[in-house]
Amino acid sequence: QKEVEQDPGPLSVPEGAIVSLNCTYSNSAFQYFMWYRQYSRKGPELLMYTYSSGNKEDGRFTAQVDKSSKYISLFIRDSQPSDSATYLCAMSLSGNTPLVFGKGTRLSVIA
Amino acid sequence: SQTIHQWPATLVQPVGSPLSLECTVEGTSNPNLYWYRQAAGRGLQLLFYSIGIGQISSEVPQNLSASRPQDRQFILSSKKLLLSDSGFYLCAWNLPRNYGYTFGSGTRLTVV
Numbered sequence: 706q707k708e709v710e711q712d713p714g715p716l717s718v719p720e721g722a723i724v725s726l727n728c729t730y731s732n733s734a735f736q737y738f739m740w741y742r743q744y745s746r747k748g749p750e751l752l753m754y755t756y757s758s759g760n761k762e763d764g765r766f767t768a769q770v771d772k773s774s775k776y777i778s779l780f781i782r783d784s785q786p787s788d789s790a791t792y793l794c795a796m797s798l799s800g801n802t803p804l805v806f807g808k809g810t811r812l813s814v815i816a
Numbered sequence: 817s818q819t820i821h822q823w824p825a826t827l828v829q830p831v832g833s834p835l836s837l838e839c840t841v842e843g844t845s846n847p848n849l850y851w852y853r854q855a856a857g858r859g860l861q862l863l864f865y866s867i868g869i870g871q872i873s874s875e876v877p878q879n880l881s882a883s884r885p886q887d888r889q890f891i892l893s894s895k896k897l898l899l900s901d902s903g904f905y906l907c908a909w910n911l912p913r914n915y916g917y918t919f920g921s922g923t924r925l926t927v928v
Contacts, residue, residue, distance in 0.1 A: 711859075713857070737915045739915065739916065746922070746924070747921060747922070748822075748906050748908075748919030748920050748921050748922050749860075749906070749917075749919050750919070751916040751917065751918070754915060793859070793860065795860075797915060801848075801867070801912060801913065803850060803862050803865050803875070804862075804915075804917060805862075806852075806859050806860035807859060808857070808858065808859035809859055809860075
């Protein structure tokens, strides 16, 4: 069983749709959870960061962590064509241990 | 402000040739530095990370090596490339106990 599982998609939605992206993980010691967005042929950029369980909202983006289920989610409201990218979840045990990434989900938002 | 530079952007190399990819960070000191490889269908694979000059941790035993000759410089090398070394190589940095990474723009390596 891989440490972090993420459905690679691809996922195609119409503009304005609500998008739900998910990851599951096996190591209950993970405490820090992140979502990165990667445009084609570019390096990933940090989108959302959450510590332990709970929700965090930033504009159209909401990150959720459920440590009891070892499940994290990213919701995108009112999706736009500019949201078309690959979204990677990442997590770590502490600030001094390297991030472990999911494989990424490729999202296309169709105008 | 902090910036990360990674070069070259693309590289086509024959099997058996050497490799040197360089990454430098500006505007900060004592960063943690990372090399990741991203291959199709395999996600981001951590290759090496460094928490200081001369301190390199290897995550994946293979024909690649890394060095950190200066505080803000991280180099990925190989003496003889294999076809399986093809991929998108990404350098990243963060400050200790700062959980978000900043990635470079990547090097797309094709071994032919």
